[in-house]
Amino acid sequence: MTDVIEITELHKNYGELQVLQGLSLRVAAGEVYGLLGPNGVGKSTLIHLMLGFLRPSRGRLRIFGDTNLERVLPRVGYIPERQRYHTRYTPREYLRFLGSFSGLAGAELHERVERELATVGLHDAAERNLGTFSKGMLQRLGVAQALLTDPDLLLIDEPTSGLDPAGQREVIELLAAVRDRGHTVFLCTHYLHEVELLCDRVGVLAGGRITTEAQVADLRDVAGSVRVQVGALSLEQRRHVEALGVGVRADAQSVRINPNTPALQAAVLRALLDAGVTILALEPLESPLERLYLQAISGKLAVAEPTVLPPAAWAAPFKGAPAAATSSADAHPGEGDTLLNELLGRTDDQEAGRRRQDAE
């Protein structure tokens, strides 16, 4: 397959601050690539470099084999991180303007605008002022404007940042539908589930470069540890379940399996079902992707070149991970501006490290 994005040894500095330090990356045509990393690590900077808003300090960046990014921009759709659009317009007006800037006109412009309004479910709100839109609706508008020219490459920056859970779900479902159109997609996020749901391949950005890459399909392995939530467990049932393996611990409402294996998980579930226990939920406590991410950002997988690891490498129990880098982001959805954080050199893992030191 042809590479749509080719980045070689890319450096980007803001004065003394080195954000990207020799980042190399390739994304093939039709691929959906997810870039994971804490806030402030350089994800938005990378997207802005790809769009030509920023100039590389060093290194090579090619989109569709061309280093002249302005020339390839008509083939690129961009969904920005924050829902920042010109709110004095209706969505229909706004899309018509954007379409005309992109060179669309007449019946084609009309048809594309109506089609994308329908795609993102904003047809009924097409005459409402954007100032009255929720963040979720604005992000759907963002998807519509990016699709307007039917781009070959979609650059998506933190698509669910700042959205409430319902808005996040809406946008993810929409992007899942969009990925089926066959665009090449480059998605930056710090939400692991977005990568699991949407991407073919994932890379982790840490220390200014991609430290780890993996096929998401390879990560769809059994979770390293799980919790089975049940209706109620008697003392005898608990003992019976715990006897199935040393990693099984049960209380009145749940059973934890850590470390988990497919066989052990099946045995526990079978035992619970045989005992007539109501199973309410099976929750992964640490997915392979989460393990990969945490290891990558803590530097345990930091190597000179991006490494694709076999699933077995992630199965080892992980110790010493930062205090849930993802959950710190989840706790403050949309807080701060990513590019600003990158300019100021603030990252979630730095913050987590500070908190760890404080706690110690």
Add this chain to the structure above:
Amino acid sequence: MMRLLRFTGFTLLEYLRSGRVAIEIIAVMATYFVFLRRPMDAEYFFSVAGIFTPVLTLYTMAAFIGLGDRPQGYVLLSRGVGRATFLLGIFLAACTIVAGAYGLLCLITAVLNRPSDLDLLGWLLGTLPLLLNIGLLAALMLMLSPLVFPTSWRLVVLGLIAMAFSSNFIGGTLLQALPETLRSLLRALQALLGGPLVPAFYGFQLAITRDYSTPTAYANLLAQASLLVSLLGLALYAFSRRDLIFSSQ
């Protein structure tokens, strides 16, 4: 060209819908009622208009620069509005508003209190250098905005402008107190840096006198236009080269 006109229209429409244009309309009304209701001749009218338009340009251009320096611009730039179109669109939209406000002031004056010695030709002859001055000031403001120049360069340019005007506050005894070498250097710098200001000041004078009997008047119009193109060209060049980091609001 069509893209530039569309983007200018887009920016103008946003400004109009924001309601900020009320400030310009109020400024026009206030100027008319305070300064232009008395019996007056054309010279007085253009003196007032020659002060009103630069002051309004300062406000309006600042408002448009604020509109341009927002993260919303990233989407526009990703959708085919090139950097040059983006900057020129902001400039043209601001100039359109100021020129429109000037037009409104002229219209009100013509209807309610027309200077007896001012005909259409005289109005056109006085208006041309005024409009060029509006463009000059708007282009200078654009060039000095955070959109175009980083802070260090803005300070350098502002320093040069201050130097050009320094004869107003470094003169007389203060100038005499300086060592001869420094005095000569200062005079040379003032002359050199003050040069680009001449067309603007002479343009103001030309609007008032409307005296086109000498070639100097035409040369000045050309100088105003050339300076305007140079400032815009410099702004476009700097904007095309720099990292685009809009203010986060």
